[in-house]
Amino acid sequence: MAAPDEGQSLEESTVSPGLGRFKRASRGYRGHVSRETRSRRAPTLEDVAARAGVSRATASRVVNEDPRVRPRAREAVAAAVAELGYRPNRAARSLVTREADSIAVVVPEAEDRVFGDPFFAAMLGGITQALADSPAQVLLAMGRRGQGAEKIEKYLRGGYTDGAIVVSHHRDDRIGEVLRETQLPAVYVGRPAGEPRLPFVDVDNHAGGRLAAEHLIAQGRRRLATIAGPQDMTPGADRLAGWRKGLAEAGISTDPQDGLMHELVEVGDFTAPPAGRRCSVCWLSARSSTGSSPPPT
Amino acid sequence: MAAPDEGQSLEESTVSPGLGRFKRASRGYRGHVSRETRSRRAPTLEDVAARAGVSRATASRVVNEDPRVRPRAREAVAAAVAELGYRPNRAARSLVTREADSIAVVVPEAEDRVFGDPFFAAMLGGITQALADSPAQVLLAMGRRGQGAEKIEKYLRGGYTDGAIVVSHHRDDRIGEVLRETQLPAVYVGRPAGEPRLPFVDVDNHAGGRLAAEHLIAQGRRRLATIAGPQDMTPGADRLAGWRKGLAEAGISTDPQDGLMHELVEVGDFTAPPAGRRCSVCWLSARSSTGSSPPPT
DNA sequence: CTGTTAGCGCATTCAG
């Protein structure tokens, strides 16, 4: 399990036939239009420096907004940059700074799931919004089990990114492990399962579940059912726990022995279809099985 | 319009306060866990070479699957790679090869739109699928007008990518211009408007629209209405053109003068809501205006 | 087949 991983790494890091084709096409196309535009080589810091009559170091300083540059020099460099259309070479910069200048949004879910659930749209929107005026790039990496999971891992390990935001973490994905090994700074959206030391943002899921139970109970309901979220995700598990807590505190038993055929809980996956499907099976059967209620408060 | 662009380039390419904060957080976190794991510096090709008892060049060759390496040496290097857990430094490689090893999927649409429309999910899925065993990374860049459009442009110009796949191109986005200037290899999904030389894949939209008209006409329908796609996208425009051609060939006039209050065409945006909304306005008013039919075939 | 030699473009000490 460890050795094959390394072997795979090696292969993946090399040029495959697939990329070969891509490259050829790339060259061909590039060549096709290259006659129409000028500039064979992109201007470098060296060019800028020469044009501004300063050294590379000084040019670098103004590009990076280092304060210790005389206004005169600063202006000269700025002008040169504008005239030459200079853009720093990211690879070169990255090589020396050891930073990729990008942050990955990791979603361990199948692609169609990510695109189908409005939750992710909102989350992505918020994240990109927040990073709108940051120079850092936002990269979306998604996939689950075969369908992109190893791609994510490769991405995280490949040094493509400076940090990660993990959005829909499941207990069984290896994201946490990868993050720990690569020592990548990361934050989870939703408390991570089995990764106690990692920072995260989340709502109080437990309180939410409990609140739901209390609300229904306050309305006089006594036979309460819930469609829970996936139990391999802490939000799903925490909410269910809160729900049960709420029932228990109200003295409503969830014990199958206690007159109910079984606890009125079905586990969904945060999507609508399964909820509807399960309902018709579980609730009906439960409803038709016994009418007895648990003891009052 | 040109000068400000350059000025903007400079600013964007430099470290802003935003990234500054990100960096600090990054360092802090990294430092926090750095005591728990070994390896201060990632192994380099140099290390691998030394360990395998060969030169850096040879090590590089086997990593890149260059055939001209003796099996013995190859194995030695492979072993060293595995033992050291070597992973090529992308920045360094990129610096010399001048390739980013990634391809961008550009979607000039608002994020919520992209995540809401199943079309994009399918498209993205297909693309990543096709590139699954390619070493190239797939990056998703989306946004339209303010909400990410300039981010896309910056991305394309930043040398982050080797090529682009443009998915939902509108006539007014600047993608084509950027692509031309950067000479990035690109392919459009859907014939690009105003960019005749760029390669694309598409269905025969014109024939589709015509087919629809012919089908309805064959069924004996005579007052035909259509909800067209956005007219600033060639698929939308082409389909409508085909539709009109179909009507014309059947001798069905679309001329308002010809007894109809106006042509029964409403322009939507490839989503369901506008279609429903417009229908109730247009169709009803058209229906109540005149009952006369165009001349028969 | 393999090692040696050069840079790729940039940030960064370290002296002035």
Add this chain to the structure above:
DNA sequence: CTGAATGCGCTAACAG
């Protein structure tokens, strides 16, 4: 404040 020098890690000729 500024410039000269150094090296990040890697690929690509160019000789052996």
